[in-house]
Amino acid sequence: MDDQLRQRFPRYARLLRLYPGAYRNRYGGEMLQTLADMLDYAASPAERRRVWVRTVLDLPLAAAQQQLITIGETMHQSPFIKRSALISGALLLPLFAALTANGLDKALRNQTLYHSGLWNMPWLALWVLYLPLLAGGIAIAGLCIALLRARSSRGSALAAWPLAAVCIVALGIIGAVLFHDSVHCVTGNPVRELRNMHATLTCVQQR
Amino acid sequence: MDTSELLSRTAFSILLALSLKPRHGYELMQQVEHDTAGRVKLGPGALYGTVKQLVDASLIEEMPFAGTERRRYYRLTKKGWDRLGAEMQYYEQTVRLARERQVLPADKGAFAWMIS
Numbered sequence: 001m002d003d004q005l006r007q008r009f010p011r012y013a014r015l016l017r018l019y020p021g022a023y024r025n026r027y028g029g030e031m032l033q034t035l036a037d038m039l040d041y042a043a044s045p046a047e048r049r050r051v052w053v054r055t056v057l058d059l060p061l062a063a064a065q066q067q068l069i070t071i072g073e074t075m076h077q078s079p080f081i082k083r084s085a086l087i088s089g090a091l092l093l094p095l096f097a098a099l100t101a102n103g104l105d106k107a108l109r110n111q112t113l114y115h116s117g118l119w120n121m122p123w124l125a126l127w128v129l130y131l132p133l134l135a136g137g138i139a140i141a142g143l144c145i146a147l148l149r150a151r152s153s154r155g156s157a158l159a160a161w162p163l164a165a166v167c168i169v170a171l172g173i174i175g176a177v178l179f180h181d182s183v184h185c186v187t188g189n190p191v192r193e194l195r196n197m198h199a200t201l202t203c204v205q206q207r
Numbered sequence: 208m209d210t211s212e213l214l215s216r217t218a219f220s221i222l223l224a225l226s227l228k229p230r231h232g233y234e235l236m237q238q239v240e241h242d243t244a245g246r247v248k249l250g251p252g253a254l255y256g257t258v259k260q261l262v263d264a265s266l267i268e269e270m271p272f273a274g275t276e277r278r279r280y281y282r283l284t285k286k287g288w289d290r291l292g293a294e295m296q297y298y299e300q301t302v303r304l305a306r307e308r309q310v311l312p313a314d315k316g317a318f319a320w321m322i323s
Contacts, residue, residue, distance in 0.1 A: 031255055034251045062253055
């Protein structure tokens with residue numbers, strides 16, 4: 001972008017950062033020049049004001065549109081984002097399936113599945129802790145790779161939103177599990193607790 | 208850009224403005240406003256968003272060795288001329304049909320700016 005124009009319109013030049021990097025590099029200078037022309041050819045102060053109003057109103061919509069286009073293009077060019085998000089998201093499904101099954105059982109039969117294998121070791125530790133941990137790990141690793149790639153290829157970092165969403169959900173589940181009353185029964189030393197099932201179950205029931 | 212769909216009003220207006228001669232951003236904006244009798248008023252964001260779409264679809268191209276880094280000239284490509292012709296044909300048929308059905312008076316109407 002031209003320094004002279006950037007100095008003339010410092011605020012507008014800063015607002016151009018709302019556009020994706022590649023787009024800004026290609027069209028930013030021309031946009032500044034076009035704004036300069038519009039203002040230079042405006043016949044009166046009132047017309048100059050109208051030019052500014054039109055430009056300022058036009059910017060957020062156009063920037064959002066370009067961001068969305070770039071997100072779409074980046075996602076299209078990086079199928080790995082979709083793949084990692086799907087894999088990590090699928091690892092969270094057993095938890096939601098178990099919660100749904102329990103909820104339905106409660107709603108339809110006024111019972112719970114707490115005495116079924118679903119809510120007892122070793123399955124409980126698997127879907128409530130290990131799978132979300134694995135999902136979170138995959139999503140965080142994928143997110144880091146996607147952000148690094150977006151930085152080097154000037155793509156949109158926002159394209160990694162599915163991975164960020166899985167990260168948030170997985171970390172939320174892990175957080176909820178860690179703060180749950182009975183968690184220390186299984187997380188103190190998961191391998192040992194799984195071997196000593198009877199003590200673990202007693203501990204969970206006591207809680 | 209899907210060739211089976213009609214161009215947006217802005218994209219169509221830009222192609223039409225470039226049918227006269229190659230233009231840079233501000234000239235394009237002025238011509239579009241003039242051609243549409245002020246109905247299409249573009250800001251820099253909307254203008255270059257559409258220009259990018261048209262360049263990506265190879266309907267227009269930047270002219271090499273013309274203008275400067277910050278004032279680049281654009282012109283229609285062969286594909287752009289074909290597309291503009293096809294769009295004009297569609298509108299021509301539509302206007303003719305509208306006249307036949309007396310939806311559109313001969314001297315005024317919503318499409319008058321297109322056929323004047």
